[in-house]
Amino acid sequence: MRRLARIGAVALSAALLFSGCNANPELGSKGASQTPQSSQKGGTLNILTAQTEISFDPAKSQSLAITSLGLVNRRLTTWDISPDQPAKVVPDLATDIGKATDGGKTWTYTLKDGLKYDDGSPITSADIKYGLERSFAAELSGGLGYHKGLLVGGDKYKGPYSGGELSSIETPDDKTIVFKLNSPYGDWPWVASTPAFTPVPKAKDDPNTYGEKPAASGPYKVESYQQGVALNLTRNDSWDPKTDDVRTAGPDKIIFKLSQDPTVAAQALISDSGDAKNSFGAQFVPAAQLAQAQKDPNVKGRLVTSQPGALSYLAFNTTRGALKDVKVRQALQYAADRQAYKIAAGGSISGENATTLITPGIPGRQEYDLYPAPDSGDMAKAKKLLAATGHASDLKLTLVTSNDPIALAQSQALQQGFAKAGVKITLQPLDSNALSEKVTGNKGDYDLYLGSWQPDFPSPNGNIQPLFDSSQIGNGNYNTSRYSNPEVDKMIKQAIGEVDQDKAGQLWAEVDKKIMEDAPIIPLTYTKNSFLHGSNVQNFFIGAFPAYPNYLKVTLKQ
Incomplete structure (x- = not known):
């Protein structure tokens, strides 16, 4: 995150792939370099990051709901982030943000109709239960764990590979999931938007390799991954936009270019030639390039600065x-x-x-x-x-x-x-x-x-x-x-x-x-975090929270 920066919750580091307020005065109050436009389809979007490796295993991830994993993995709930509105928790796979009973100790969710993985198989409540249970396994450390201390029995549960099921997560049918908590917890709808609440089909789970090509529930699937070089996403044809109100799914392909030196990447985006036109930087703009971008009228409009955040x-x-x-x-x-x-x-x-x-x-x-x-x-x-x-x-x-x-x-x-x-x-x-x-x-x-x-x-x-x-x-x-x-x-x-x-x-x-x-x-x-993007990148904005771009809305000029 790291500054160490944020060693927890979403650390804000210059190389973070977002695993966490006045905007730039020249950019207006929206923290955006342009007003969001209607969704456009097509093209290949490049995301430049200093990270040398990336895993799409939700149990190991601290990724924000609006960044990398949100393109591939949906969750029970998610975030509605826009340029000029406060962040809201909204339904994703579920029909609502959860119904609380027993004074806030029990939360119940119902899944939407027509939810499918990229292979066409249905997404069930049992898959969400299993995905959450595997986040307790020692083999899959590193992810956010708010739920672990909240669920009844979570303090002793060791995960599905050795500890059976967690009885405080109930699935009375394929579309219903119920969570039993140790004590009332008013922020449970937000917790349900963290990566571990992604469905994982048990039959496809290999804890050693699942992050390289997970079962996709979002608009994209992992096509290929070469550590230190690139991770390529292509469209998930089984994703139904009618069930998803937060993802635009504009580009046909998204390539995470890994091991990018922040200074070199920022300079390429400033130059705005070749592939850089269709790219944005996942890391903060280094101080020298930030000063350069602010002074150059041809670049200033492509520099997006967040409101005060972390x-x-x-x-x-x-x-x-x-x-x-x-x-x-x-x-x-x-x-x-x-x-x-x-x-x-x-x-x-x-x-x-x-x-x-x-x-x-x-x-x-x-x-x-x-x-x-x-x-x-x-x-x-x-x-x-x-x-x-x-x-x-x-x-x-x-x-x-x-x-x-x-x-x-x-x-x-x-x-x-x-x-x-x-x-x-x-x-x-x-x-x-x-x-x-x-x-x-x-x-x-x-x-x-x-x-x-x-x-x-x-x-x-x-x-x-x-x-x-x-x-x-x-x-x-x-x-x-x-x-x-x-x-x-x-x-x-x-x-x-x-x-x-x-x-x-x-x-x-x-x-x-x-x-x-x-x-x-x-x-x-x-x-405040500042990011650069190429001239063909549209709908690139930062809301009041978090202080990072909303990957789910980005499109390319056609």
Whole structure:
């Protein structure tokens, strides 16, 4: 994601294939380079990504509902993303977003008529049950797992390869599926839009190879895959557009071109010649090319910038040394030089200053600022507050960060800002795997961590619970501040169980402010993501959430 960036929920990394707000002023408020037009059919669309491999196995995926896997794999529910409307959860394979009973502990879905795989065989509720069950298997790790702790018995279930069936998923007939939860969960319709809720026919399942050519339920199927080179999609003739309100299925073919250097890819899109005319970049535009694109009137109209989205933040390891003291953490809030931090990422187009944990575009968000300071920080106040804690001149901390050039430059900007407040920061750059292991593992041997977080779905739950619930410390989870507050845990549980979304929003806003009183992180910016596309690419836009293009609507000029 990775910045490490987002090691969880949809990490926002410069090379992410999207496995997570003012638009660019010149592009208007829609975050789009043109108003969406009527669907046009035909052509070959190229998607340029730095990834060297890609799997379409839904059990292993963190892909957003509107990006790569959404072209091939449908889910029980999905997202309706448009340029100028809030994100909505809508039916996909199901007839509605779910019917809640038993106070929100039981959710029932009915499948639409006429659903088929690419081989013409029918999609059944048993296939969705099996697809979800296989996501519990150790052989298929890496996917989103919100459902695992929610389904009754999910904490002990080991998957279908060794553990039989999960009885809390019931299929009374071929078109009905029922989920039994441990406790009420108001965001279950959003959870049902995650990749694991894709149907998988048991007869076609090979956990070692399924991701290379899965049973397609969407408008495209995987035609061929060469690791490190390309993955080719062609039309699924069994897909019925009458059952699908969110996918346009414009191009005849879609080619994911792998192992693309971000700088080279951006330069090709700027040049807009040959295949680049029919291409777009899946990775963020590097700072140098971003500046170049903004200055060139022939390119500026093909640069699409999201509204403020993912939260970039500096996490304090609240279990380490002086950082155990909430007064120290509060003092350090004033030492962040957000101005230099943004400049390192390309300037104001890279994001807007953050003060809350719930990010823009999420219903229920309330704005506040507990630690007001100039963009460059308030070093005098930071020094004064640190002096009151007895750490005015002896505070030395280690910051672990990605070795990605932009993340490293941002870390250096923060390092220099903290030095002005008398705090010495030593940087420890790591590659994405080592960084993820260090901050999500059980040792907790770091002081500070620079990360970024894109929720997996537009609910405050996606901002708060993964990062601040004490159950999410270590064991591969993402509470990187190792923050533990029993009162906050209780508040999170209450908000999660509220089915009424307006009431839930108010509860989450209270949780947000309560956590920031304890200052386990410094919210830095709500990041903006910029993407380039070729001149023949149409209907390329970014909604209020998420801060990524909607692949499902893209067409080519004919």
